[in-house]
Amino acid sequence: MRIPLSSPDITESEIEAVTSVLRTPRLSLGPKLEEFENSVASYTGAAHAIAVNSGTSGLHLCIRALGIAEGDEVIVPSFAFIAVANAVRYERAVPVFVDVDAKTLNLDPEKIETAVTxxxxxxxxxxTFGCPADLSPIFSIARRRRLLVIEDACEAIGAEYEGRKVGPLGDAGVFGFYPNKQISLRQDERYGEGTWKRRTRPPAH
Ligand SMILES: Cc1ncc(COP(=O)(O)O)c(C=O)c1O
Known part of the structure; x- marks a missing residue:
C-alpha cells in the first residue's frame, strides 16, 4: 500500500470559500486574513498569530524578533528542512547541528547539552512530520542554560505534547501552510503560506 506523504484534500466548501473572496473587492489583507490569524491563535492556544508569506519567512522573523544576531549560535536538528538552517544564517548567526533520535527524527535532548557554548x-x-519533539527535557536545558526555544511546527499543526498543542509552547513558533502541509493556503507575495506568532507573556517553561 502506498501512503502519500501529502496529497490535496480540497472539497466544494474550500472552493466556495475561495470564490466568495474573489467576489469581493478585498483580495489581500481582507477580513479573512484576520479571521485566519485569530482561528490559528485560538486553535493552538497562542497569544497571537501573524500570517506571513511562508514558513521560511516565519522562522526568519522569529530569529530576528528574538534578537538573534551575527555570531550567535542556534542549536538545530541535523535532520530538517533547509529553511531551518537558512533562517539562522539570514541573520548571520550560526546553526549548530545536533543529532536526531533515530526513531522520531526529532532533536535528541541528550545530545543538546554538549553543543551549548x-x-x-x-x-x-x-x-518532524507531525511528531512532537520531546519538549520537557529541552525546556529544562533551556531554563538551566538561559536559552530561548523556537518551535518549528510547520509540519505539525494540531500535534500535541503532554495535552497541549505544539507551536506556542516556546518563546515563538511557526506553522507552515505549503501544499504538502496539514492545511494549505493560497500563495501571495505578502500573506499566505506561513504563519508566525509570538507570545506576549513570558514562556511557561
Ligand atoms: C520543518 C519545516 N520548516 C520550515 C519549512 C518552510 O516552510 P515554507 O516551505 O512554507 O517556506 C518547512 C516546509 O516546507 C518545513 O517542513
Missing amino acids: PRTRAILVVH
Missing part, C-alpha cells in the same frame, strides 16, 4: 542563544526545535 557561551555563544548559544536558542534551541530551534522541529516537530
Whole structure:
C-alpha cells in the first residue's frame, strides 16, 4: 500500500470559500486574513498569530524578533528542512547541528547539552512530520542554560505534547501552510503560506 506523504484534500466548501473572496473587492489583507490569524491563535492556544508569506519567512522573523544576531549560535536538528538552517544564517548567526533520535527524527535532548557554548542563544526545535519533539527535557536545558526555544511546527499543526498543542509552547513558533502541509493556503507575495506568532507573556517553561 502506498501512503502519500501529502496529497490535496480540497472539497466544494474550500472552493466556495475561495470564490466568495474573489467576489469581493478585498483580495489581500481582507477580513479573512484576520479571521485566519485569530482561528490559528485560538486553535493552538497562542497569544497571537501573524500570517506571513511562508514558513521560511516565519522562522526568519522569529530569529530576528528574538534578537538573534551575527555570531550567535542556534542549536538545530541535523535532520530538517533547509529553511531551518537558512533562517539562522539570514541573520548571520550560526546553526549548530545536533543529532536526531533515530526513531522520531526529532532533536535528541541528550545530545543538546554538549553543543551549548557561551555563544548559544536558542534551541530551534522541529516537530518532524507531525511528531512532537520531546519538549520537557529541552525546556529544562533551556531554563538551566538561559536559552530561548523556537518551535518549528510547520509540519505539525494540531500535534500535541503532554495535552497541549505544539507551536506556542516556546518563546515563538511557526506553522507552515505549503501544499504538502496539514492545511494549505493560497500563495501571495505578502500573506499566505506561513504563519508566525509570538507570545506576549513570558514562556511557561
Ligand atoms: C520543518 C519545516 N520548516 C520550515 C519549512 C518552510 O516552510 P515554507 O516551505 O512554507 O517556506 C518547512 C516546509 O516546507 C518545513 O517542513
